[in-house]
Amino acid sequence: MPDRPQNTFCILHQLRNRLRPSMTDSPQHPLLEVRDVTKGFPGVIALSRVNLTLGHSEVLALIGENGAGKSTLMKILAGVQEPDSGQLLIDGNPVRIDSVQSAFDHGVALIHQELNLSDNLDVGANIFLGREPKKNGLIDKAKIREDSRDLLARVGLNVSPDTIVERLPIGQQQLVEIARALSVNARVLIMDEPTSSLSAHEAETLFKVVNDLRSKGVSIIYISHRLSEVRELADRVTVFRDGENAGDLGRDEISHDRMVQLMVGRDVSQFYVRKPHSPGEVVLEVKDLVTPANPGHKLNFAIRAGEIVGVAGLVGAGRTETLQVLFGVEPAVAGTIEVSGKTIQIKSPIDAIQAGLALVPEDRKLQGLVLEMAVRTNVGLAGLKRNQKKLGFLNSPQEGACTTEMISKLRIKTPNEQQVVQYLSGGNQQKVVLGKWLSLNPKVLLLDEPTRGIDVGAKQEIYRLMEELAEQGMAILFVSSEMEEILGMSDHTLVMHEGRITGKLSREEISEEAVMQLATGNVREESVA
Amino acid sequence: MKKNLGILGLFLVVFIATAFANPDFVNAYNLENLIRRASLYGIIGIGVSLVIITSGIDLSIGSMIGLVGTMLPYLLIEHGASLFTGLLAVVVLSACIGLIHGLLITRLKLQPFVVTLCGLLIYRGSARWMTGDSVQGFKGSYDSLRYLAIGKIPLGNIPGIGEFNLPVPFLLMIGLAIVAAIFLNKTIYGRYLLALGRNEQAARYSGINTDRMVVLAYMLCSLVAGFGGILFALDSNSIQPDNFGSFYELYAIAAAVLGGCSLRGGQGSIFGVVIGAAILPLLRNSINLLGMPTTLEFAIIGVVILAGVIVDEVVKRMAAKRRAALAARQALGG
Numbered sequence: 001m002p003d004r005p006q007n008t009f010c011i012l013h014q015l016r017n018r019l020r021p022s023m024t025d026s027p028q029h030p031l032l033e034v035r036d037v038t039k040g041f042p043g044v045i046a047l048s049r050v051n052l053t054l055g056h057s058e059v060l061a062l063i064g065e066n067g068a069g070k071s072t073l074m075k076i077l078a079g080v081q082e083p084d085s086g087q088l089l090i091d092g093n094p095v096r097i098d099s100v101q102s103a104f105d106h107g108v109a110l111i112h113q114e115l116n117l118s119d120n121l122d123v124g125a126n127i128f129l130g131r132e133p134k135k136n137g138l139i140d141k142a143k144i145r146e147d148s149r150d151l152l153a154r155v156g157l158n159v160s161p162d163t164i165v166e167r168l169p170i171g172q173q174q175l176v177e178i179a180r181a182l183s184v185n186a187r188v189l190i191m192d193e194p195t196s197s198l199s200a201h202e203a204e205t206l207f208k209v210v211n212d213l214r215s216k217g218v219s220i221i222y223i224s225h226r227l228s229e230v231r232e233l234a235d236r237v238t239v240f241r242d243g244e245n246a247g248d249l250g251r252d253e254i255s256h257d258r259m260v261q262l263m264v265g266r267d268v269s270q271f272y273v274r275k276p277h278s279p280g281e282v283v284l285e286v287k288d289l290v291t292p293a294n295p296g297h298k299l300n301f302a303i304r305a306g307e308i309v310g311v312a313g314l315v316g317a318g319r320t321e322t323l324q325v326l327f328g329v330e331p332a333v334a335g336t337i338e339v340s341g342k343t344i345q346i347k348s349p350i351d352a353i354q355a356g357l358a359l360v361p362e363d364r365k366l367q368g369l370v371l372e373m374a375v376r377t378n379v380g381l382a383g384l385k386r387n388q389k390k391l392g393f394l395n396s397p398q399e400g401a402c403t404t405e406m407i408s409k410l411r412i413k414t415p416n417e418q419q420v421v422q423y424l425s426g427g428n429q430q431k432v433v434l435g436k437w438l439s440l441n442p443k444v445l446l447l448d449e450p451t452r453g454i455d456v457g458a459k460q461e462i463y464r465l466m467e468e469l470a471e472q473g474m475a476i477l478f479v480s481s482e483m484e485e486i487l488g489m490s491d492h493t494l495v496m497h498e499g500r501i502t503g504k505l506s507r508e509e510i511s512e513e514a515v516m517q518l519a520t521g522n523v524r525e526e527s528v529a
Numbered sequence: 530m531k532k533n534l535g536i537l538g539l540f541l542v543v544f545i546a547t548a549f550a551n552p553d554f555v556n557a558y559n560l561e562n563l564i565r566r567a568s569l570y571g572i573i574g575i576g577v578s579l580v581i582i583t584s585g586i587d588l589s590i591g592s593m594i595g596l597v598g599t600m601l602p603y604l605l606i607e608h609g610a611s612l613f614t615g616l617l618a619v620v621v622l623s624a625c626i627g628l629i630h631g632l633l634i635t636r637l638k639l640q641p642f643v644v645t646l647c648g649l650l651i652y653r654g655s656a657r658w659m660t661g662d663s664v665q666g667f668k669g670s671y672d673s674l675r676y677l678a679i680g681k682i683p684l685g686n687i688p689g690i691g692e693f694n695l696p697v698p699f700l701l702m703i704g705l706a707i708v709a710a711i712f713l714n715k716t717i718y719g720r721y722l723l724a725l726g727r728n729e730q731a732a733r734y735s736g737i738n739t740d741r742m743v744v745l746a747y748m749l750c751s752l753v754a755g756f757g758g759i760l761f762a763l764d765s766n767s768i769q770p771d772n773f774g775s776f777y778e779l780y781a782i783a784a785a786v787l788g789g790c791s792l793r794g795g796q797g798s799i800f801g802v803v804i805g806a807a808i809l810p811l812l813r814n815s816i817n818l819l820g821m822p823t824t825l826e827f828a829i830i831g832v833v834i835l836a837g838v839i840v841d842e843v844v845k846r847m848a849a850k851r852r853a854a855l856a857a858r859q860a861l862g863g
Binding site: 349350353368372391392393436 | 715720723728735736738
């Protein structure tokens with residue numbers, strides 16, 4: 001998640017106002033209308049009689065907590081799933097969208113959160129995948145190249161159609177996907193969390209493209225958890241909660257608080273619960289640490305017991321890499337790591353765990369959980385060795401008791417401890433990862449984007465938990481790309497830029513501007529030894 | 530257990546159908562032979578299932594059996610090695626082969642398919658070269674050792690079957706299956722294998738030494754294959770270096786997959802593998818007894834297994850759909 005300077009939005013705002021077409025010629029019918037759509041899945045009702053209207057040349061933001069039904073509705077619109085009941089209208093005419101192809105025919109295209117490109121093929125091949133123009137029965141490469149150039153120009157992407165997709169940075173890959181959507185003459189473009197893996201700069205480019213498309217008559221349904229983005233980009237906001245409409249906000253009503261309130265259904269005034277408190281002994285101290293990702297810089301910092309230290313920075317600043325070195329995923333090139341005053345060698349996660357460290361990784365599905373296994377198995381995974389009985393036999397009673405404790409302590413919403421983790425919501429999955437580590441009672445908790453992709457309610461619970469753990473004397477180091485999180489939660493903040501720590505900010509010194517200054521490389525001389 | 534119902538059903542259907550079609554099927558002699566073959570396949574199936582659970586594969590098992598099977602009588606008979614030396618040599622060799630597979634796969638990140646495919650070629654070639662491609666055997670000696678493979682324990686007269694003797698390999702296979710099932714389900718190491726087979730990264734991030742566990746799985750697989758090789762050799766007593774054990778890797782893999790091991794890793798049950806291993810010799814036996822042309826043997830085995838897998842998949846999907854519809858109805862109603 002990229003951190004974004006506030007002023008980017010100001011520029012975009014002006015840009016958008018300049019580009020926004022006059023709305024006087026708006027036709028009678030909305031471009032797209034969703035009426036009373038209902039959809040059920042095993043055990044849940046994902047959508048219950050929801051309504052949504054998308055006007056011509058409009059950016060509609062669709063927001064809601066995870067599990068609110070946003071993605072389900074988008075899949076219905078894109079022809080991936082069919083509704084159980086309800087109606088879809090385009091230009092006032094009822095339509096049936098029963099396949100991705102028929103969605104294309106109606107001018108609806110979905111851009112998935114995880115991009116759907118064949119990254120071993122070139123850009124042109126991807127844009128026309130499945131719809132290749134042919135000449136004499138063979139693929140007409142010349143036409144692909146020519147048409148691709150036009151489409152790439154429309155999304156402002158200046159690369160050759162012959163470039164292999166995997167060589168492009170992720171932001172440009174996304175533009176390729178948008179170009180593909182435009183190639184089917186999409187009038188409705190659905191973007192599901194488009195900025196979740198983009199850098200700040202890439203996100204800016206994307207916003208420009210979005211505004212540009214709107215000015216050319218394409219309407220966009222924009223799904224995002226990032227409310228600051230929504231605030232700046234959207235003409236209107238529709239909020240879903242628990243598979244139902246929770247409310248709509250017009251341009252002038254859009255505010256962070258209103259959106260959060262509609263999403264969680266209650267007033268969230270006390271979002272961050274951080275209380276100032278006195279830290280104890282230094283628990284983790286890093287001296288002249290050199291990471292393999294950024295061999296040119298030495299890192300120095302320390303965390304005390306009961307302290308929450310935030311690590312801010314842009315994507316690529318080396319924050320995740322630093323945590324991975326501390327946890328032994330990638331061994332350090334040089335430098336020392338001290339835990340409670342003792343120098344330790346960390347060559348693998350095994351060493352790190354032994355020393356009392358725990359890491360909640362950035363990608364919980366890939367690194368944090370074995371998705372196909374039960375809650376209980378996942379919670380017990382890191383403690384298997386510690387709790388084993390003679391000859392390596394599993395300690396099942398202990399594992400069960402520990403899981404029960406974590407489920408109640410972390411308020412993990414799961415039918416039982418045998419539930420397979422992949423069926424839990426993102427927030428509850430994250431709690432399972434936390435439970436795995438807390439069962440080991442670590443001295444230092446490393447959190448990498450602890451609230452990424454989880455809903456507002458779960459976020460708040462995680463903040464509360466961090467506070468609680470710090471109070472009990474745990475040292476917490478957390479990487480976050482959400483400015484509000486950094487400002488709200490940290491006792492101290494380390495700001496990184498291109499592999500080095502450009503500044504350390506105390507709670508008194510911290511402000512959005514100060515963080516952004518440092519994150520973009522403006523080093524405060526006095527704070528860096 | 531529920532996951533294995535499909536394979537158990539297939540086994541029972543073939544078994545009962547054959548029993549009705551040809552009464553000779555249930556005579557003691559036939560059943561003893563069948564159980565012995567099924568047990569030997571079961572042993573190597575159990576070995577390879579440990580590797581498949583890590584989302585790996587071992588294609589070298591057949592050649593391993595060929596190598597161990599020729600090497601043991603070669604050392605004992607042609608070189609007059611002591612029984613202890615002979616057995617020690619083949620066991621150490623098996624362990625080393627597994628160790629090398631594991632190290633190549635974890636350290637050099639070579640693909641298991643490639644490593645063990647090369648193994649398949651290397652061990653076969655080594656066996657033929659070592660023996661000059663001449664047939665090996667135990668020449669009527671080592672009867673007490675051969676008891677492990679061909680021995681029988683009399684169980685007396687069983688009505689409808691006759692004087693029935695339980696083949697010793699069955700006991701060995703059951704013993705191995707129990708140990709393997711305990712290892713897989715009751716120890717932290719089994720849990721490690723299942724976890725890393727599903728998600729190697731998450732396992733590593735949880736402080737599991739995944740490389741070491743993968744090496745262990747390949748070593749166990751090769752050791753069990755070596756053990757199987759000894760038994761197959763003792764059973765046959767006429768070992769052709771150029772084809773002894775060939776294709777057995779596929780029988781072992783088929784047994785594991787039929788028994789519910791996913792080639793994507795992280796899933797498997799030893800009980801299923803044991804039943805899966807019994808299906809192959811059962812089908813062969815049925816084809817013989819039902820008077821079908823033996824030249825069609827492979828084709829029939831292929832078709833029956835494919836049909837079984839298809840039915841299993843269809844049933845699973847229908848069940849999932851039914852559950853989904855039911856749940857959706859309940860959700861809508863509530």
